[in-house]
Amino acid sequence: MGHAPRAASSRTFPPPYPEGLFIARARGLLLTEFVLLDSHGQEFGRLRLRGSPAAEFRAGNYAATFEASGRRYRIVAHGEEVLVAVPKGRSIDELEISCGDQTYEAQTSLFRNLAVASYPGGEGAARLSGGLTGRRYEALFAPGDGCALPVAVFLLWHVAANRRRALLMGGLMGG
Numbered sequence: 001m002g003h004a005p006r007a008a009s010s011r012t013f014p015p016p017y018p019e020g021l022f023i024a025r026a027r028g029l030l031l032t033e034f035v036l037l038d039s040h041g042q043e044f045g046r047l048r049l050r051g052s053p054a055a056e057f058r059a060g061n062y063a064a065t066f067e068a069s070g071r072r073y074r075i076v077a078h079g080e081e082v083l084v085a086v087p088k089g090r091s092i093d094e095l096e097i098s099c100g101d102q103t104y105e106a107q108t109s110l111f112r113n114l115a116v117a118s119y120p121g122g123e124g125a126a127r128l129s130g131g132l133t134g135r136r137y138e139a140l141f142a143p144g145d146g147c148a149l150p151v152a153v154f155l156l157w158h159v160a161a162n163r164r165r166a167l168l169m170g171g172l173m174g175g
Helices: 148-169
Strands: 021-027 033-037 043-049 055-059 062-069 072-077 080-087 094-099 102-109 114-118 124-130 136-141
Touching: 021 148, 033 148, 043 148, 055 148, 072 148, 080 148, 094 148, 102 148, 114 148, 124 148, 136 148
Parallel strands: none
Antiparallel strands: 021 033, 021 136, 033 043, 043 055, 055 062, 062 072, 072 080, 080 094, 094 102, 102 114, 114 124, 124 136
């Protein structure tokens, strides 16, 4: 079992940060864009799925791209890697995520529309849960950790993009 490569930069998403919680609401019938709202219902960013396997996060003047290459995922902003994730071993639902100097272990469940990232000791860093249709998600994350928000937004992208791909292919519905 290999370790995730370290992200080249500890640069995280720009302020203003939501305080430990955000809601993501899908726009459009094909779930191609999520509006990200803080706990007061104020929009702080948008995540646009740009086809498989890319996406873009925007918050004000800040923009980051989400990319997948083989079994490696990454978030890039201003030409630098912000976050890198790789599957653990041959698992399709366990990831090792690196952001700055922090490493997280994540488990995802597309069927349950759920993802959880934890610190190596097991303490939770980010939790994403969504409704049955995948049109609304709630993310809880450690507010004191500068990488917990990027990890939560990455989990949103990872779960939403893979569910969308499976649904379009008929995989989750048995079609």
